[in-house]
Amino acid sequence: MTFDDIFGPDAPGIQELLRKSEEILNQYEGTVDGIIGYWDFPVTSMVPILCEVFDLPGPNLEGVIKCEHKYWSRLEQSRAIDEFPGFEAVDPFDDDAVNKLSIKYPFWLKPVKATASQLGFGIKSREEFLEAQEEIRNKITTFSGPFNFLLSKITLPDEMKNIDGGYCIAEEMIKGSQCTV
Numbered sequence: 001m002t003f004d005d006i007f008g009p010d011a012p013g014i015q016e017l018l019r020k021s022e023e024i025l026n027q028y029e030g031t032v033d034g035i036i037g038y039w040d041f042p043v044t045s046m047v048p049i050l051c052e053v054f055d056l057p058g059p060n061l062e063g064v065i066k067c068e069h070k071y072w073s074r075l076e077q078s079r080a081i082d083e084f085p086g087f088e089a090v091d092p093f094d095d096d097a098v099n100k101l102s103i104k105y106p107f108w109l110k111p112v113k114a115t116a117s118q119l120g121f122g123i124k125s126r127e128e129f130l131e132a133q134e135e136i137r138n139k140i141t142t143f144s145g146p147f148n149f150l151l152s153k154i155t156l157p158d159e160m161k162n163i164d165g166g167y168c169i170a171e172e173m174i175k176g177s178q179c180t181v
Contacts, residue, residue, distance in 0.1 A: 006039060014042045014146040021050055032056070040115040041143070044068065045150050062154045069147075070112045071169045072160055087171035089163050092136045098129050103170045109133075111140050112167045113147040123170070140166055 001024070004010075006017060025032050035050050035058065037043035044064060051058030066072050074087045086103050089112075094100070109132050110120035119139055121132035147165030 003039065006043060014046065014149055017042065018046055018049060021046060022053060025050070025054060034058075041068065041113065042146050042150075045147075049153070061150065065150055065154055068113055069151075069160075069163075070110065071163050071167065072112075074169065074171065075159065085172035085174050087169055090168040090170050091166075092133050092140065092168050093166065097133065098126055101129075101170060103172060107170050107172050109136075109168055109170050111136065111143055111165070112163065112169055113165050114143045118143075122173075136168060140168075 001017075001020065005020075011017075012020070025035075032054050034056055035047050035054070037047040045061065045068065048059050048061040048064050050056075052061070066076060071087070071089050074084070078084050078087075086107075088101070088103055090097050090101070090109065106122060106124045108120060109123050109129065110117070114120065119136050121128065121135075123129050123132060144165035151164060
């Protein structure tokens with residue numbers, strides 16, 4: 001599929017993308033020996049589903065979701081290391097969310113699932129939080145709908161059952177050099 005098939009203005013939802021992907025792979029005249037996704041979400045989460053359908057090696061969906069869900073990922077990271085930035089789950093639809101924060105300004109506020117830093121905000125004050133919260137409320141369904149579909153396909157641990165794709169994570173700023181391998 002092309003970029004426009006997945007991300008264009010007329011791009012279908014993830015369920016339709018999965019159906020179309022299966023159709024393309026089923027119609028392929030050769031053997032399907034592997035599946036490569038070269039775009040971010042939702043492609044990264046589609047690959048494990050397609051690998052399972054076609055009995056191909058690949059990551060399992062739970063592992064991918066655990067890495068892509070920013071809050072769940074931070075929980076797992078905090079179990080593996082002693083020093084990590086403070087973080088907490090935030091319900092952007094909670095009118096009292098700003099008063100429930102225990103994290104101190106400045107911090108990042110972003111959906112637990114998004115791509116390309118969309119809906120990610122550096123928050124320095126209560127007013128900035130409220131402005132970001134309003135924008136997130138208006139736009140988060142772009143990611144939360146497809147992500148909640150994927151979350152429904154796995155068994156979530158108790159600590160994650162209420163932190164769906166409509167949630168955000170607030171996390172302390174970190175300092176240092178950013179590096180990519």
